[in-house]
Amino acid sequence: MYMLTYQKNKTKVKPLVLALALYQLLGGLLGLFFLLRMAPLLNNPAPSTWAGLLLAAVLYSFSVVCGFLLMNGKRSAFTLSLANQVLQVFSFGFGGLGYNYVAGVKAGLGLEFLANWLFKFNLSLSSFNFSLGAGAATSFVTVNLLALVLIYLLEKARDEVTAP
Template identity: 45%
Template sequence: MRNKTQNQLRALALYQLVGGVAGILLTLWVLFRGDLVLTVPVLRLSLFAGGLYAFSILCGVLLWRRPRRGLTLSLVNQVLQVLYFSFGAYSFQYVAGLRLGFGLDMVGSWTVKFRMALSSFQFSIGSETGQKFIGINLVALLLIFWIERLMEKQAKDYSGK
């Protein structure tokens, strides 16, 4: 049983690492491909996104070195990715890995949408986007349940039961 748990921890660690690295690479690509004017707010948001992706990488590393701590931080990382939204001047979307999203688009009429994305980031306060949607990242939600099961297994392993 312990070997199976170790393999699951490694798989989760790899997912967190790949998602974080992909997010950093995509952020750098968006910044330097030439379509974006580099301003202080853009750089701040890019640093914020990079910090979240670095956090995902940290979670992956800790899953190998200190599994209990890694699982706790991985849970936080996935909770940040469950809900994504945009309403008027406020929006938040953070994905380090894969998003299979199920949500409602409320512009014009209420439309149920299924969205898929790789590592991505959107954050705005005070700038009207014209979008109104809310969604749930089903991958992050499933990973939360999986992490909770792994935490229970880890607790049993440490208690000797």
């Protein structure tokens, strides 16, 4: 009897929400897969490298959790998923500081600051980079256009789910 009541009251997940959930779930799993493949290839990594790998694992796991929560129709999933996508909008590098997090696909448009400004378009799958004090790396800013589209779609889907 309880099972029938539970199934009857369960809300159906809309196709857009399901697609967004699967994207986040698969993007996070792909990132974790890449991390697991890369870790054994490291030769005597520094503690800071392990800290970076741990941060990447936490972010990719967060993406997986966001996907599961969206798939289950949890209201808090929209806020968490929006936070996950906002973390993926900007990638940058200045001096010794660099940041890039993508769980899924990156379609990035950016600028590299050299003697002349260089416009770039980047495509990548589930990537992560965090560097602090890494020397004179190139300076750049990139905007992940796909993350911006996903933020729009998450807002639209949240409005449809919460509308009276």
